[in-house]
Amino acid sequence: MKWHGAGNDFVILDSRGKDAVVTRALAVALGDRNRGIGFDQLAEIRSSDTADIDLDFWNADGSRAGACGNATRCVARYIMDLTGQSRLTIRTARGVLHARIDGDQVSLNMGHPQTAWDEVPLSRDIDTAHLPLDGDPVAVGMGNPHCVFFVEDADAADVAGIGPRIEHDPLFPDATNVEFAEIRARDEIRMRVWERGTGITLACGSGACATAVAAHRRGLTDKCVRMELDGGWLTLDWREDGVWMTGPTAFVFKGQLTPAFLKGL
Numbered sequence: 001m002k003w004h005g006a007g008n009d010f011v012i013l014d015s016r017g018k019d020a021v022v023t024r025a026l027a028v029a030l031g032d033r034n035r036g037i038g039f040d041q042l043a044e045i046r047s048s049d050t051a052d053i054d055l056d057f058w059n060a061d062g063s064r065a066g067a068c069g070n071a072t073r074c075v076a077r078y079i080m081d082l083t084g085q086s087r088l089t090i091r092t093a094r095g096v097l098h099a100r101i102d103g104d105q106v107s108l109n110m111g112h113p114q115t116a117w118d119e120v121p122l123s124r125d126i127d128t129a130h131l132p133l134d135g136d137p138v139a140v141g142m143g144n145p146h147c148v149f150f151v152e153d154a155d156a157a158d159v160a161g162i163g164p165r166i167e168h169d170p171l172f173p174d175a176t177n178v179e180f181a182e183i184r185a186r187d188e189i190r191m192r193v194w195e196r197g198t199g200i201t202l203a204c205g206s207g208a209c210a211t212a213v214a215a216h217r218r219g220l221t222d223k224c225v226r227m228e229l230d231g232g233w234l235t236l237d238w239r240e241d242g243v244w245m246t247g248p249t250a251f252v253f254k255g256q257l258t259p260a261f262l263k264g265l
């Protein structure tokens with residue numbers, strides 16, 4: 001299936017009750033926007049012993065992602081529409097996440113942010129609230145690493161130039177996602193993103209959570225903010241039980257891969 005959440009687009013495979021099928025080669029082939037389908041992330045749903053479902057993520061370059069907030073919201077919508085549930089538990093690499101229907105939107109608890117240097121992870125013991133990089137960014141883990149820059153004008157930020165340089169900075173042993181955030185008010189942020197393993201995307205759920213956390217840690221915003229991304233709006237609410245993200249989901253199409261496509265892998 002093809003889905004998107006605020007323009008962050010996904011191929012979602014439902015492998016419940018079957019063997020997992022995704023390999024790095026399949027991820028790269030499906031992610032090719034010319035010869036495959038194209039996606040920001042690929043998500044594979046599997047049967048779970050400990051939650052309603054298990055979920056794994058791949059980036060467009062075939063690398064694994066430990067978290068993907070928008071794909072998790074889309075998958076939650078898909079399963080809840082199928083089963084009639086209004087709440088769902090989803091096991092991802094970072095643990096069991098809780099989702100629920102919220103009007104026409106889906107809310108997801110992305111868990112507690114990781115603010116210790118070795119949790120993000122960074123390559124050495126430094127203050128995650130002030131990284132020793134030009135622009136004084138903040139590092140936050142949300143099950144995946146993020147590096148958040150605060151800028152005057154997010155639309156003017158050189159996302160394509162700075163993003164890939166920071167993605168592979170030696171400070172981040174597992175590389176990092178990179179966010180450029182403009183504070184508009186105590187409760188509103190404009191953010192643009194360079195995603196690890198994928199590049200510029202129209203939205204990034206875990207990045208939105210990381211940005212809200214970073215802005216609050218710096219004293220710039222309250223704990224609940226609205227965030228405008230290139231592809232739409234998300235709401236982030238950092239509560240006692242974790243960072244909740246609420247936003248839209250959209251089902252685009254369902255299809256079948258041809259034998260010829262699969263043979264070419």
Ligand SMILES: N[C@H](CCC[C@H](N)C(=O)O)C(=O)O
Nearest residue numbers: 065068069070144204205206
């Ligand atoms: N789009 C995703 C994040 C993908 C993160 C991935 N690029 C990585 O950590 O490698 C989201 O909505 O959270």
